[in-house]
Amino acid sequence: MLKYSYIKFILVFFVLVSSSSIHCAQSKTDSIIKANKACENIAQIDALYPALYRLDSISERLDYISFGIEKSKQLDYPKGLMQMQYLNAVTYNLIESYDDAIFYFQNAIKSAEVLQDSAYLRYCYWSIGGYKPRS
Secondary structure (H helix, E strand, C coil): HHHHHHHHHHHHHHHHHHHHHHHHHHHHHHHHHHHHHCCHHHHHHHHHHHHHHHHCCCHHHHHHHHHHHHHHCCCCCCCHHHEEEEEHHHHHCCCCCCHHHHHHHHHHHHHHHHCCHHHHHHHHHHHHHCCCCCC
16 A cells, blocks of 8 residues: 555656646746847847747747748848748648648748758758759
8 A cells, every 4th residue: 555655656746847847948938938029139039949949839939930030031130030931841840731831941941042051951851851962
């Protein structure tokens, strides 16, 4: 009987600790997004981008990404534009909206080519299942 109580205690403790750490991580993500959602400068776009990966709400993520794309264009920040287009594509891929995903991967590819960012080119081509042959 004591063994059963001990196991039950450990399971309950594990569930409580893991759920509180998940909540804490989401709260931290929410705080980062709220602090940087104005995107008034490049540093805020850079801070917003990784936080959006951890945002649970897909519709909120897509709204923030669209806003980030517009702000990147306004601030003439091609790296932020490329990253937001890539995240947009990944998000559409996640919700199985493949036509939208391919459209945004292609936009991210164009931006990555301008920036000569081979890492993002590789990510995009790999994600859409294609590759660009070497010249």
